[in-house]
Amino acid sequence: MAKRILITDDALFMRVTLKNILTQHGYEVVGEAQNGTEAVKLFQQLRPDLVTMDITMPEMDGIAALKEIKAIDSEAVVVMCTAMGQKNMVVDAIQAGAKDFIVKPFQPDRVLEAVSKLLAA
């Protein structure tokens, strides 16, 4: 069965790009969230195998959403995918339980590598 992924990004362009990369390689994109609040709600409903998480978003940012998702399920696999690559943000995200941190702009291989490694087990 295809691994199920929830995409979180406020930019339609980025959701479309990520969805194309992932579906072309056999993953199922089960949901698309436009902000942190939606991501938490959809995570609760869909229980995906992996979540991609932008940081800079309206409503609730990605770090706050990551913490809420981890509170719902400490085993949740969340990969940050953001334009902000500052050390303090990377440290915050990893400490809050993010499994990887992808800085935009990315090559499709960077995303696929991270996802396949995390979902291999």
Next chain:
Amino acid sequence: MKVAYINPFVQASVSVLKTLVGKTPLPGRISARPEIFTTNDVNIVCGVTGDVYGHVLYGMTAETADRIASAMLGETVAEFDQLAASAISELGNIVSGNSLTMLSEKGFMCDISPPTIIEGTNVKIASIDIPVLVIPIDIDDIGSLEIIVCLKHKEASVSKSA
């Protein structure tokens, strides 16, 4: 404005455009402008908060916006729809994010707000006494882009009144 704030934007825009548009952009001479004013058709505005604060605008003609969006989407944009606008906004977001990452390495910690897109010429944004620098960027076969950087160091305003 210190040159330290502007150089990361030049570097980040060159590397980000190269990746997203697939062409090597050529930055031109940086000039000063008395206020945030743009005559471009399409403008992306990113707010910056933190040690350095203000706004960064990315301005371009409608044709350039179409060509950049087409390159980013890998298909010709027939009309500037929601997806094309989102691609252009994301370009502004990524250049800003990468620039602020470089600024953080120089010790300035900042955050950005989600980008806003403004369509229409003769846009003037009230600046709060912040100097404005403009970086022109040329991209072969695509057109030119204007990056309007309007940033101020937080401590500078404090020491000014002291």
